[in-house]
Amino acid sequence: MKYLLLMYGDESHWDTAPAEERERIMRAHQDFGRAVAERAQLLGGEALAPADTTTTLGPDTGSGRAVTDGPYAETVEQLGGFYLVEAADLDVMTELCGQLPGYYTLEIRPALELG
Amino acid sequence: MERAWRDHWGRLLALLASRYRRLDLAEDALADAFEAATRRWPADGVPGNPAGWLLTTASRRVLDRLRAEAVHARKEPLLVVDHDVHRAEQEQATDPAGGTAPGVPDERLRLVLLCCHPALSVESSSALALRLVIGLPVPEIARLSLARDATVAARITRAKRKIAAAGMPLTLPAPERLGARLDRVAEVAYLAFTAGYVPAPGPQLHRVELAGEAIRLLEITRELAGPSAQVDLVLALMLLQHARRDTRQDPRTGDLVLLPEQDRRRWHHDEIARGTALLACWRGERLAAPDRARLLEAVIAAEHATAPTAADTRWDRIADAYAQLEQLTGSPVVRLNRAVAVAEAHGPQAGLHLLAGLDAQLPDSHRTAAVRAELHARLGNHGLARAAYEEAIGRCPNLVERAHLQRRARLLSE
Structure with missing residues (x-):
């Protein structure tokens, strides 16, 4: 199964984190990477630039897309990064997520297997 | 068949x-x-x-x-x-x-754990387990849980779709993860169990078959996974409560029969014995907070179920267990029950004392007013008792219970 793992969090956490906390967060991602290499397969993943650098394009209903500066939804918790992982099942994914920094909200979204 | x-x-x-x-x-x-x-x-x-x-x-x-x-x-x-x-x-x-x-x-344990997977809502799990593990037809689940057929069918279909699409496995978890998964199974079973005892808005007070099926789900789980505090204590609690099922409603009039007036000969004493035996296994053990709460609830149920007569009930022990439970959970419902036990053990005034502030915490419930009415009646405060009964009757959604409150209020004026 292919899963998209979305990581949400308060961006100010990273911005205001002291050096040791940043180091802990980086280490958590490395541990996650190692655990994935052991039990699953990493297909991709990135940390994202802050949400206020987002450009949102509205739906095109005939008169072109409206371009707005900023994310689709202005919330405290913003998407900060993602991984794409091939894993045996949801339980493996959930266990792997145990390695990631505690302050994230994580969404595990299965990819559709198209015929 | x-x-x-x-x-x-x-x-x-x-x-x-x-x-x-x-x-x-x-x-x-x-x-x-x-x-x-x-x-x-x-x-x-x-x-x-x-x-x-x-x-x-x-x-x-x-x-x-x-x-x-x-x-x-x-x-x-x-x-x-x-x-x-x-x-x-x-x-x-x-x-x-x-x-x-x-x-x-x-391989039913795999199926039980899949139905009660934490990535499903407890409500979905309950419907799914009753359908897939127990084999109850959808209309039966709907009738027992007071829901519409279409609602239950949609809930089950959605849960099955999520299981497949999200890759929730039909496998046994690693031994160190089994405890947490059994915890969820116990929670799902208890939800189904209590749903059977939620008063229906009609003349039939309970749907005890649902509670029986919830017990069956845990019996199957225990048989296959072996003893565990999570499952054993909830099972004990359910058995001890369910053993009184045949005596809760007067078979002729349909009236509610409260615990002190129930015919104890018609309780299921084999189930009570099994419940207390399961409970005894865990009484001296160190337990996590949720299991400790379940233990205390089972202890209370066991005190009621094993008292030879209503007058022999050890209300002091029950009040003590409720006090520990309140400390553990902070629940206003527990406090209400504690007030009842304390009133029995130490007099109505002590019970009334514990009711202070509960109306604000349980604004929709008729039970605080019903208990207050009963305690005032015992103290001879008829005016206060009558007012509290009126309040309770106005909030009570079930016909059988409301008739009971009206009878009590009438007794007051005689």
């Missing part, structure tokens, strides 16, 4: 689901096979190996459906399974001493 359902449904479903990796097809095909059996067995006689007959018939239906789907080139997500089940099936198939259902290994 009822017997066949009970004995074989969950086992066969677990097996079909792991063999064909499609919960939806397994359920439909097994329901078809049971339906065929109700038509043919009365005429042709029950086959020598009923489980084998049902399995073969259901397998044929699944294969027919898979072939039909292949023609339409539809691709449905498959259930994640491991190979242990297939090995067990082959071993048992070749084992001449295969028990009552040769060729059908018992």
Whole structure:
């Protein structure tokens, strides 16, 4: 199964984190990477630039897309990064997520297997 | 036929689901096979190996459906399974001493854990477990849980779709993770159990069959997973409460019969004995907070169930258990129950004292007012009692309970 793992969090956490906390967060991602290499397969993943650098394009209903500066939804918790992982099942994914920094909200979204 | 359902449904479903990796097809095909059996067995006689007959018939239906789907080139997500089940099936198939259902290994624990997976809501899990593990038909689940057929059907369909699409596996977790998963099973079973005791808005007070099925779900789980605090304590609590089912409502008038007036000879004393035995296993153990709360609840239920007469009830012990439980949970409902126990142990005034502030915390409940009315009545404060009964009657949604409150209020003016 292919899963998209979305990581949400308060961006100010990273911005205001002291050096040791940043180091802990980086280490958590490395541990996650190692655990994935052991039990699953990493297909991709990135940390994202802050949400206020987002450009949102509205739906095109005939008169072109409206371009707005900023994310689709202005919330405290913003998407900060993602991984794409091939894993045996949801339980493996959930266990792997145990390695990631505690302050994230994580969404595990299965990819559709198209015929 | 009822017997066949009970004995074989969950086992066969677990097996079909792991063999064909499609919960939806397994359920439909097994329901078809049971339906065929109700038509043919009365005429042709029950086959020598009923489980084998049902399995073969259901397998044929699944294969027919898979072939039909292949023609339409539809691709449905498959259930994640491991190979242990297939090995067990082959071993048992070749084992001449295969028990009552040769060729059908018992893989229901996998099915129980899948239905009660934490990635499903407790409500969905409850409906799904009753359907897939216990084999209750959808309209029956709807009737018992006071929901519409369409609502229950949609809930089950959505849960099955999520299981397949999200890759929730039909496997056994690692031993160190089993405890947390059993915790969830106990929670799901308890939700179903209490739903059976939620007063219906009609003349029938409870739907005790639902509570019985919830007990069955935990009995199956315990049989397969072995003893655990999570399951044992909830099972003990359920058995101790459920043992009083036949005495809660007057069979002639339909009136509510409260605990002190219940005919203790008609309680199920075998179930009470089993409940107290399960409880005794964990009484001296160090337990996590949620299990400790369940233990205290079971202790309270056991005190009620083992008192030879209402007058012999050890209200002091019950009040003590409620005090510990309140400290653990901070729940206003626990405080209300504690107030009742304290009133019995130490007098109505002490009970009234504990009711202070509860109306604000339980604004929709009629029970605080009902308890206050009762305690004022005992103290001879008839005016206050009457006002509190009026308040309770106005909020009470169930006809049987409301009639009871009205009777109590009338007694006051006589």
